[in-house]
Amino acid sequence: MKDLLNLLKKTGIFSQLTGEELEILAGNSELREYGSEETVFETGDPASELFVVSSGEVSVSRITEEGKSLQLARLIEGDMFGELEFFQREAHNASAKAGANGSTVLLQFPKEGLNFQDLLSAYPAISARILHAFISLIAGRIRRTNNLITDNSPVIQELKRQVYGDTLTGLFNKTYLDEQLHTFLKNPGEPVSLLMIKPDNFKWINDNCGHDAGDETIRVLAGAYAEELGERGTAVRYMGNEFAFVFPSLDRNGAHETARRLQELVGSLDLSAVTGSGDFRLTASVGIAVFPLHARDAAALIAEAHELPLLGRARGGGKILFPEDKEAAGGS
Structure with a gap:
């Protein structure tokens, strides 16, 4: 439980919860261990959980139109993934697998056998705070993306130069x-x-x-x-x-x-x-x-x-x- 609480505290959308709320959240989460290159989820799987890397690493990839595997991200300790599809109740649009160097431990919320919609009903105040934090997270990503792609940004200026x-x-x-x-x-x-x-x-x-x-x-x-x-x-x-x-x-x-x-x-x-x-x-x-x-x-x-x-x-x-x-x- 202590490991779950520490990891939840460091995760953006959970970091503003009170100690009591984090304990409730931890009680509805679990740590799962994956072997080398073991699949976490595949493209098209229902996104019924979100994940946070506790140890090891995760590779997120997608199959291109040419049938080749394209790595989209390599996630390390503290990184959260699967949250966008989870909150939007959509299927995963990419696949994720554990890294090749040893075992990987992931925090999974909610834990196996639990349904997020049931947790929304059982803990409406906590759920509202989590959803608000998620919306703020997405808004921040949009602002950073907009700043990145403005005409005068260094990145765009370098791209134009090239x-x-x-x-x-x-x-x-x-x-x-x-x-x-x-x-x-x-x-x-x-x-x-x-x-x-x-x-x-x-x-x-x-x-x-x-x-x-x-x-x-x-x-x-x-x-x-x-x-x-x-x-x-x-x-x-x-x-x-x-x-x-x-x-x-x-x-x-x-x-x-x-x-x-x-x-x-x-x-x-x-x-x-x-x-x-x-x-x-x-x-x-x-x-x-x-x-x-x-x-x-x-x-x-x-x-x-x-x-x-x-x-x-x-x-x-x-x-x-x-x-x-x-x-x-x-x-x-």
Whole structure:
């Protein structure tokens, strides 16, 4: 009985009960010993008890659609499990078994042969306090989960960095532009310019200096672009040596002027440390698509701008093109 009382006192939903109430609870609980890897319950079993680990450990797992066992949790001394299904009177949605290293002892409430509904009727005050503690426990879990998944939480920021970050440059990647550009396009009355820039003669670096030199050049470009943009726009390494820039509130004329400055920036870069020669200079072509002038959704806006730098290179390089320049030999 003493072991039961000590364990109940340490368990969250029982810790606020009085000594007398804990003794009643202990009298309706029991300690059960399980052998190595012995099953506690299976998926689909009725949840007629809740458990607390007294000693040893418990593995909770579920079978995936592929038929493989997926471990959801490893529980140790003091951990409670099965309580959610128990209080909701649902079947278990996972299986639990004792650990593989020796025996495991679990507190089981209520003990074998007792029904929780009967205990509710026999001890309404205790039952009400336990249920209130359970509701508080669940509410606390929800609050912690909500805090965990807020946009500004460190966990979510790290996940976003991994999903949307380009490992070579530290800029955003193609996935970011494909999935998040739509968030910039909420007001049809406010222009958003998408610029996509690609060096015309980048192949010379890869062919003559190697792909490591090509990667280093991409890093140099990324650093220069980020410094030039500051807080005015969002820079993305889109594909290979092609970069994209999103500029809220920038109209057609402003986008053209920005593209011209970016071309000048590319042409001014000193790549002698990469190429071994101070004579080589990059040139670049830029494609521009403006929302809602050229497209009214993100995918279409990207499609309009993405093909233009290659077209600019085919026309001799150093071009700034809009979608309307595709048919005629236009552009600047």
